[in-house]
Amino acid sequence: MTITEKILARASGKSVVSPDEVVFGNVDNVMMHDVSGPGVIKILTEWEKKGNKFDRVWDPDKVWISEDHFVPASDRISAENVALLSRWAKKFEIRRHFKYGLGQYGICHTLSHEEGLVLPGQLYVGGDSHTNTTGATGAFATGLGHTDIAYVLMKGKIWFKVPHTLLFKLHGKKPAYIMAKDMILHIIADIGIEGANYKSMQFTGNIVKEMCMEERLTLTNMSTEAGAKSGIIEPDSVTYDYINTRTTSNYSPIHGDDNAQYLDVYDYEIDKLEPTVAKPFSPANISTARELESIEIDKAYIGSCTGAKLEDLRMSARLLEGKKVKVRTEVLPAAQSIYFKALKEGLIEIFMQAGAVVGPPTCGACCGAHMGVLAKDEVCISTTNRNFPGRMGHVDSKTYLASPLVVAASALKGRITDPRDLEN
Amino acid sequence: MNIKKGRVHKYNRDNIDTDVIIPGPYLKIHDPKELASHAMEGIDPGFHTTVTPGDFLLCGGNFGCGSSREHAPIALSTLGIRAILAPSFARIFYRNAVDGGYLLPIEIERSTLEQIDDGNMIDIDFENYRIINLDKNGESYTIKPLSDMIIKIVEAGGLLYYSDDEKGFAS
Ligand code: SF4
Numbered sequence: 246m247t248i249t250e251k252i253l254a255r256a257s258g259k260s261v262v263s264p265d266e267v268v269f270g271n272v273d274n275v276m277m278h279d280v281s282g283p284g285v286i287k288i289l290t291e292w293e294k295k296g297n298k299f300d301r302v303w304d305p306d307k308v309w310i311s312e313d314h315f316v317p318a319s320d321r322i323s324a325e326n327v328a329l330l331s332r333w334a335k336k337f338e339i340r341r342h343f344k345y346g347l348g349q350y351g352i353c354h355t356l357s358h359e360e361g362l363v364l365p366g367q368l369y370v371g372g373d374s375h376t377n378t379t380g381a382t383g384a385f386a387t388g389l390g391h392t393d394i395a396y397v398l399m400k401g402k403i404w405f406k407v408p409h410t411l412l413f414k415l416h417g418k419k420p421a422y423i424m425a426k427d428m429i430l431h432i433i434a435d436i437g438i439e440g441a442n443y444k445s446m447q448f449t450g451n452i453v454k455e456m457c458m459e460e461r462l463t464l465t466n467m468s469t470e471a472g473a474k475s476g477i478i479e480p481d482s483v484t485y486d487y488i489n490t491r492t493t494s495n496y497s498p499i500h501g502d503d504n505a506q507y508l509d510v511y512d513y514e515i516d517k518l519e520p521t522v523a524k525p526f527s528p529a530n531i532s533t534a535r536e537l538e539s540i541e542i543d544k545a546y547i548g549s550c551t552g553a554k555l556e557d558l559r560m561s562a563r564l565l566e567g568k569k570v571k572v573r574t575e576v577l578p579a580a581q582s583i584y585f586k587a588l589k590e591g592l593i594e595i596f597m598q599a600g601a602v603v604g605p606p607t608c609g610a611c612c613g614a615h616m617g618v619l620a621k622d623e624v625c626i627s628t629t630n631r632n633f634p635g636r637m638g639h640v641d642s643k644t645y646l647a648s649p650l651v652v653a654a655s656a657l658k659g660r661i662t663d664p665r666d667l668e669n
Numbered sequence: 670m671n672i673k674k675g676r677v678h679k680y681n682r683d684n685i686d687t688d689v690i691i692p693g694p695y696l697k698i699h700d701p702k703e704l705a706s707h708a709m710e711g712i713d714p715g716f717h718t719t720v721t722p723g724d725f726l727l728c729g730g731n732f733g734c735g736s737s738r739e740h741a742p743i744a745l746s747t748l749g750i751r752a753i754l755a756p757s758f759a760r761i762f763y764r765n766a767v768d769g770g771y772l773l774p775i776e777i778e779r780s781t782l783e784q785i786d787d788g789n790m791i792d793i794d795f796e797n798y799r800i801i802n803l804d805k806n807g808e809s810y811t812i813k814p815l816s817d818m819i820i821k822i823v824e825a826g827g828l829l830y831y832s833d834d835e836k837g838f839a840s
Contacts, residue, residue: 280696280697280738281737281738281739283699284699284738284739284740287699288769288829292829314696314697315696315697319697320697322697322698323697326697326699372737373736373737374735374736374737374761376737388737388761389737389761389764390737390738390739390761390764390765390768390769391739391765391769392739392765392768392769392770392827392828392829393764393765393768393828395829396768396828396829399829438684438731438734439684439730439731439734439757439759442731442757442759442760443760472731472734472759472760474760527684612693612696612736613688613692613693613694614693614694614696614697631688631735633686633688633689633735634688634689634711635688635689635692635693635711636688636693640711
């Protein structure tokens with residue numbers, strides 16, 4: 246069995262499961278945020294209105310909550326949602342509640358690894374489509390809607406159809422200026438945005454093994470953009486070192502069998518990969534950065550669960566150091582702790598000296614909600630993961646997706662720029 | 670299945686994503702009626718004025734890709750859309766539509782997209798897995814068989830209301 250099959254087997258109390266089999270899995274961790282949380286509460290309220298009872302969460306210590314999409318509250322409705330979530334969390338004794346302005350908080354998929362909340366071998370579900378991100382820690386991590394989360398809160402389990410696994414092997418020697426973002430954009434372009442529908446995308450190969458945890462998280466984060474049910478990387482010493490510096494909790498990791506069956510195996514030689522950009526309006530619509538050097542931009546955005554981890558900030562700061570940006574540049578670290586680490590490393594000063602604005606962690610601009618949305622016809626280059634029409638603002642705005650290095654290089658030139666060409 | 674005949678609203682394009690079905694700024698809204706008034710705003714802001722309860726959506730492949738927002742099937746079902754016909758659906762949208770008891774995602778052949786026109790009156794025959802086009806002399810097209818469990822969950826009004834004893838598939 247693959248790692249995914251073995252995690253689902255253990256969670257459902259079976260010795261063997263096979264793809265397409267439907268199982269009920271016991272959940273180790275469940276997350277909701279300020280958009281999905283109120284939706285879940287509404288489902289639970291409707292349930293009670295129909296004469297049913299909901300007076301306790303199956304296990305309050307397995308639930309955690311983040312405030313990320315609409316904080317700082319963008320208007321009164323968002324403020325009400327955050328307040329509603331707080332009241333609910335208090336009533337149901339959810340202790341792991343990461344509140345804006347109260348110590349550590351940030352984007353849910355960043356907290357899950359940054360705080361060591363989700364552990365190797367676990368079955369983790371979240372009320373957000375990029376829950377896949379957390380699979381980089383060797384967990385089965387998948388996004389669910391409000392009803393499914395409500396069901397988990399009641400019963401601690403949920404049904405899954407065991408997914409087939411696609412195995413992506415990334416080999417070779419990583420060229421300078423190439424990041425995980427370039428690789429995953431290539432993979433999505435290759436298999437298409439439906440290419441992994443209902444399936445699990447597993448990443449391996451020497452390139453992945455040599456990656457730090459944060460780069461690995463970029464791969465699993467964007468497995469969602471290929472339609473995948475989950476993205477996963479087998480845990481190794483990099484994983485354990487990362488997790489063990491963040492939590493003292495025990496865990497029992499799972500590894501796939503040597504004779505595991507994969508639906509397809511893809512081999513990628515990374516040696517010749519070029520800095521890559523996904524053009525509007527699809528993450529699969531790629532070009533090299535050089536092919537797009539005539540595209541002028543209005544804004545460079547370094548933010549989100551995909552592209553504002555500490556490593557992403559380090560990479561972009563490396564290019565911005567001692568230089569000035571030519572267009573509006575916004576840097577939003579993905580969590581408060583990352584902001585603080587970046588401050589101590591001197592990165593925040595580099596961004597500010599370069600002329601960029603540094604803001605508090607939030608999903609705001611990534612989902613076109615607040616804190617820097619795009620105007621009609623504006624063009625943005627962004628470290629985020631989606632560029633559908635209207636994703637980051639007006640339906641007639643345009644978003645190009647790229648690595649933190651390409652975004653920083655473009656900020657310096659005011660047009661899409663390959664970081665290798667910065668000297669010219 | 671309690672789905673009766675209805676009129677088709679056709680958007681013949683692939684990858685109609687959740688940002689199109691219900692744009693990001695409305696995510697903070699949880700009132701179904703208000704969500705419904707923004708349904709499909711990303712491609713057709715007037716859509717909500719054209720739907721009669723019982724109507725169907727006919728769309729291209731990978732319908733509902735993008736975010737996990739349950740707002741999307743809520744907006745469509747509150748307007749009265751009972752089923753969506755498409756060659757394929759994105760995973761979370763499919764799950765949300767069914768587990769929330771909002772509407773039925775029905776998988777069709779890609780060629781059927783060309784055969785049914787916007788505004789056609791259709792009927793769905795779940796026993797024989799066929800769509801019957803009442804505006805084209807009863808021309809009919811196959812649908813992919815739906816598992817009993819899926820239909821029962823939608824009929825029960827969602828996973829929460831689907832009784833435990835019926836879960837033959839559970840371990
Ligand atoms: S940062 Fe963007 S992609 Fe990540 S959870 Fe927030 S809205 Fe979603």
